[in-house]
Amino acid sequence: MLSNPQSDRVVDFKPPFIPQSSEKIRTLSQQVAYLLSNTHQMLPLSATILSSLDRDLPIILHSAFIDEDNKALLEVHKTLYIIYEVNLSHPLSPVCLHEHSPWLLTIRNQIENAWLNYELPRIQKQLPSETEAKHPKLLCNWFVEQARKESDIDKCVLKFLKNHASVEEFNTFMLSDATLNYRFCDALALAQLHFCETVKAEIAHNMWDECGHGVAEKSHTRQLTQMLAFLGLQQPTSPIWSDWHPYAGHNLYFCFGFNRKHYFKGIGNLAMPEIFDSSRNRAVVAGLERLYADARVKCEYFYNHIEADEKHGLNWLNNVITPIVEVQPEAGMELAVGGAIRMEAMRRYNKYLAVKFGLLK
Numbered sequence: 001m002l003s004n005p006q007s008d009r010v011v012d013f014k015p016p017f018i019p020q021s022s023e024k025i026r027t028l029s030q031q032v033a034y035l036l037s038n039t040h041q042m043l044p045l046s047a048t049i050l051s052s053l054d055r056d057l058p059i060i061l062h063s064a065f066i067d068e069d070n071k072a073l074l075e076v077h078k079t080l081y082i083i084y085e086v087n088l089s090h091p092l093s094p095v096c097l098h099e100h101s102p103w104l105l106t107i108r109n110q111i112e113n114a115w116l117n118y119e120l121p122r123i124q125k126q127l128p129s130e131t132e133a134k135h136p137k138l139l140c141n142w143f144v145e146q147a148r149k150e151s152d153i154d155k156c157v158l159k160f161l162k163n164h165a166s167v168e169e170f171n172t173f174m175l176s177d178a179t180l181n182y183r184f185c186d187a188l189a190l191a192q193l194h195f196c197e198t199v200k201a202e203i204a205h206n207m208w209d210e211c212g213h214g215v216a217e218k219s220h221t222r223q224l225t226q227m228l229a230f231l232g233l234q235q236p237t238s239p240i241w242s243d244w245h246p247y248a249g250h251n252l253y254f255c256f257g258f259n260r261k262h263y264f265k266g267i268g269n270l271a272m273p274e275i276f277d278s279s280r281n282r283a284v285v286a287g288l289e290r291l292y293a294d295a296r297v298k299c300e301y302f303y304n305h306i307e308a309d310e311k312h313g314l315n316w317l318n319n320v321i322t323p324i325v326e327v328q329p330e331a332g333m334e335l336a337v338g339g340a341i342r343m344e345a346m347r348r349y350n351k352y353l354a355v356k357f358g359l360l361k
């Protein structure tokens with residue numbers, strides 16, 4: 001990506017995590033990245049890797065989602081991240097040739113199925129009843145109630161950012177958040193495919209805000225680049241995470257967004273942060289003001305999101321969740337499932353931050 005804050009960001013030509021040499025092709029993510037770098041003719045190791053993946057993938061998925069091995073979970077989610085990036089890559093990049101390749105879709109489907117089978121039992125207790133889920137008002141109340149639930153770790157992380165995080169720790173937080181913040185507009189665009197006019201209009205409103213009301217300099221991603229530049233930070237070319245939790249939170253947008261059957265889950269997943277994000281952004285802004293006298297100028301990105309998300313939250317409830325459930329009551333539970341998995345992802349992300357900042361005893 002171009003990092004000049006005054007210029008347009010242009011999509012990278014090279015996909016992330018391509019191994020530099022054949023010695024570095026050991027893990028699942030390295031194998032998939034290597035296969036994606038195979039453009040016009042078979043690279044020497046491709047056939048061997050493909051046949052070993054047939055055998056090894058079920059073993060890795062078992063380690064990740066049954067044994068809950070952190071290393072395997074990281075590998076699986078990093079791989080899924082690499083796969084989703086294919087759909088978002090430079091249109092002229094040879095990596096696009098693989099977008100619908102059977103080998104890639106097979107790996108993706110196997111990971112997504114194993115992952116959702118892992119997530120669903122974990123959120124059952126949070127879900128509304130069948131009757132509540134089919135009732136627009138009751139389902140909206142459920143969304144607000146869930147979004148307001150804060151674990152001790154959630155509170156601890158926000159308190160830390162607000163009152164204690166140093167400049168370096170804030171920089172780590174910004175860089176950790178940046179990958180998703182840059183991709184959010186794309187995640188939103190994936191929800192724009194038609195379901196009904198009211199929903200399309202509300203998402204278009206949201207998108208209009210993301211794009212700075214048609215003024216490129218005011219687009220949220222441009223403001224983010226400016227903020228990073230003000231703070232002396234480079235836009236990361238790939239995620240800085242070495243933990244599966246943030247990868248999973250990021251991948252969730254694209255697992256739902258790239259699968260039509262998960263459309264309603266995707267909507268629930270997008271709605272939830274619009275409801276809880278403004279209180280998170282308030283804590284971030286308080287922390288920035290503690291560290292920088294000119295925080296408002298430097299970090300317009302976060303200031304803008306406080307007010308914007310307050311409106312977005314309410315509008316998503318009234319103009320997205322409500323009309324969907326009115327015309328399609330059966331979609332209510334899907335919306336709730338998406339929202340509940342997002343809350344779980346948010347808690348995991350906070351746990352990742354808590355570990356990173358040494359907040360857990």
Ligand SMILES: [Fe+2]
Binds near residue numbers: 305
């Ligand atoms: Fe935004």
Ligand SMILES: [Fe+2]
Binds near residue numbers: 308
């Ligand atoms: Fe928003």
